[in-house]
Structure formats: C-alpha cells, structure tokens
Amino acid sequence: MPTLNNLTEDNHRRHQSLEDDRQQPIVRNAFAFLAGYLAFGVLIYSLNRSDFKSSETHPVVDALYFCIVTMCTIGYGDITPVSTASKLFSITFVLVGFGFIDILLSAMISYVLDAQERHLLAAAKHSAHGRNFDVQSYVVDIKKGRMRIRLKVCLALGIVVLCICVGAVFLWLVERLNWLDAFYLSVMSVTTVGYGDRAFNTIVGRLFASVWLLFSTLAVARAFLYLVEARMDKRHREMAKWVLARDLTISEFLEADIDNNGFVSKSEFVVYKLKEMGKVAEKDILQICDQFDKLDTGNCGKITLFDLIDNNKKESSLCLPDSNERDGNVELLNYIIIDEVKRD
Secondary structure, three states, X not given: OOOHHHHHHHHHHHHHHHHHHHHHHHHHHHHHHHHHHHHHHHHHHHHOHHHEEEOOOOHHHHHHHHHHHHHOOOOOOOEEEOOHHHHXXXXXXXXXXXXXXXXXXXXXXXHHHHHHHHHHHHHHHHOOXXXXXXXXXXXXXXXXXXXXXXXXXXXXXXXHHHHHHHHHHHHHHOOOOOHHHHHHHHHHHHOOOOOOOOOOOOHHHHHHHHHHHHHHHHHHHHHHHHHHHHHHHHHHHHHHHHXXXXXXXXXXXXXXXXXXXXXXXXXXXXHHHHHHHOOOOHHHHHHHHXXXXXXXXXXXXXXXXHHHHHOOOOOOOOOOOOOOHHHHHHHHHHXXXXXXXXXX
C-alpha cells in the first residue's frame, strides 16, 4: 500500500511533468516571436536607413544592433530615428519589445533555470549518502525539492559579474578602449543605463553587443528578482516564527473553530496558523473545499477510491475517517496545504 510520502512524491513528479509540458510550447513561441520581432525590425531599418542617424558599419549589423539596444531599453544614442515615420516605428517597436517579449523571454529563462535546478536536485538526491552531504545540504534543500535561495542569489550575481568582465575585456581588446572606459561602458550597458557618451562602433563589436546585451540585461533582471525573493523569504521566516510563538487567544480560538463544534482540531489549528502566516488565503480554502465537494460524489464527507474511479480521476486516493462533511473538507485541506508548503 502506498504511503503518504510516496503519494506526495508521485504527485510532485506529475506536477513537474505537467509544468514541463506547459512551458515547452512557451519556450518555442518565445524563440519564434523573438526571431520574427528582430527580423521585422531589421527589415524596416534596412529599407529606411536614411531615416536613422548613425555611424554606419554594415546595414544588417546596424539594424540588428539597433533592435537589440532598443529592446533592452539601453539607448546609447549612437543610432537614432530622425524622421516622423522612423520615430513612430521606434515608439511601437520599443513598447512591443518591452511589454510582450520581456514576458516571453522571462518564461524562457525561467524554464532553463528550472531545468538546471532539477538536474542539480537529482544529482544531490543520488549522492546524498556520500561524504559531501553537508555541502550539498547547504546548496540544495532536498526535502523541499528546490535550490536554496542563497545559492540562487550567488549564482545570479556571479553571472552578472561575469557578464561585466566579459564585456570589459571585449571592449578593451576589440573597441580599443582603455581599462577604465571599457569597464565603465560594460557596467553602463549591463545595467541598461546607457549614457551615450560611449558605444560600440565596429562591426564585430556590434555583433557581439547584439548577443551580449540580450543575455546580460536578462541576467541583471533575474538577479534583482532573486534578491527580492531572498528578502521575501527572510521576512516569511520571521513572520512564521512570530506566529508560532504566539499563544491562541479566545477570539482566535473562535475564528479557528471552522465547524463551530466547540473545539479546535489539529487540522483546524494548522489551517488557521497557515492563514495567519499568509501561506494560504481564504479564497484558496474555498476553492479546495469546492474541489473536495466535487470529488465526494456520495456526500459522505470523505473521498474514497471508488469516488475517484467513478470520476475517472488519475489522482491518488485519500480516505478520511470523519463522517462529517465539514471535517472532511478540513482534513483534505490540511493534507493539500502541507503538501504545497513542503514544495514551496
């Protein structure tokens, strides 16, 4: 007979499989839309070169460079629109790029990072019995099935520093800038400041910038997101400690007594504390209870294997002992919430 832990792990694996299937079309669409977006921008620029003021190198290279700089919102100012039509095109191009492509690229980057995280977790689980378990447990949280936030922050910041260093070395070698100006332009580019006093002027430099700027600006955005996540994670831990350290008052007791039967069960207490911590909202509870009511075809306050077979569900069975429907809702809610909290 499968245990509750096995059912949870199976459910987690199915959830990850469904998430992968959902994200794969997004990644393909992101690549396709990015290619179409850049191709359209290159075509418009190439056909209307006289409407743009720039230090020219090669028409296609300049067009691609202009599209990337515009999409990444850097704005060096070395290529600028001068006619009414080109200005209207630039307005539309940057709004579409900033709004829609950013969402697609974020989904694509998240998919790649999540895949790398799963590979790291799988490797850590296989070698958890080895001598490096303490180091691995510091890097990944095997029980929760995720990479620790401190490692995410370090990796993201490390990639940003690497992008800055690569850009500075390239600018020093190819664009023939001194070390200070090369480092200065690299930082201004990666952080999307782009004062405009320095820019890429060679064909090779603009080709490099077209790839480097796209990757580095996304890396900076991801680093900021991880920093925010780290701050939120710390605040949630502090909130959880504060909530668990507090005693239950009379008013809180009455609020925690969901079925109003005069006592608070363990399930009701868990649900109340999770709500107080902000890990679950009232609307989430109502949605879960509605799902329970749909699965409980016999209206007996419990979900049986026969209920799942009748509904042609492919979920694991869970039989709850209490015959009261409200208690059944609370018990199922407790199981689902604890499963979600473990994975969060």
